[in-house]
Amino acid sequence: MTPRVLLRVLIIGALLWSECTHANEQPLEPEVLAFLQQQQQPLPFAVDFEQQRTIQGLPRALLSSGTLTVAADKVVWHTKEPLDQRLVITATGIQPDGEAAMRGSAVIAQLLLAVLQGDAEAIDKNFSVQLAADCLTLTPKLEQLQQFVQAIESCGNSSIERIQLIEQQGNRSSITFHYEAHNGVAAH
Template identity: 35%
Template structure:
């Protein structure tokens, strides 16, 4: 067998060194998880587009959200109607005239809520239990693709694509039946504490 020349050996060594260097500096899941879980509070606006096969145009809703690391998510829908929701590890509650009331949830819907919190909070360890994760990009510009492992989630989603930088900015859920949901998180701001009103909404 012909031995490689000195030039070929040098080129091979350089390629291996570059590959090792790029691998050492690659943006990894543990880094993404830490980056997304660092903010105590994230506030912003959202635009949600629900694309249904039976409709020519998407159903669009708009509102504001507050994500608190220690509490969960306040989801304030403002258009086309006004409704306030509180999503936490214990489930979903809706604001009524008498206060927050738990909503009845099917197992699949409850699982989606847990998934949503895990995505926004950067809990990649929880996500890996049910999804194969593929992360590409850098800390400033990344994309995470989730492919379902469990049969339950395979019946709901074909894939989930999440894009962002310091925080998640774009979430696309592709359903197995052909429908899809696109969620855009805009004008996000990071804070180190909740307002008095937000604190009350989370704890009462």
């Protein structure tokens, strides 16, 4: 083997290795990235929401509504009806107003932040992603989360219009967002 052939083999090998490494990482497809960019709102922003929670064993869905404030480092989940309740979601966990973070809530908090903030990098790291029509289906990669969450669906073209949290137990939370009331108003 001449040095030139050897060099060629080495270059091709290095390129193949590089391809393989990238293939293993499976970055988000351009369509998914574009979809996330379309959904993403300038931070911070606030939005009203309605939650319809279907729980196995209950004859009817539980309804609640309130306001969601999404910032770069946290999300404030303020439910106004039927019970007034304020949750602060940060990377370290979910914290009810005036209380310590809920035990073991850090992982789910980080995922909710990723979805609500449209953080493509975090979504890529934590979920397997499937795009169908105007909905993105996110399946958790983390085994400890897979035990509780089957998938998260994020729907809406120009913004997140509806999020659906599908639990392994068969429970389902459908959260619909209404941007009208806060249109053009940045949250503080």
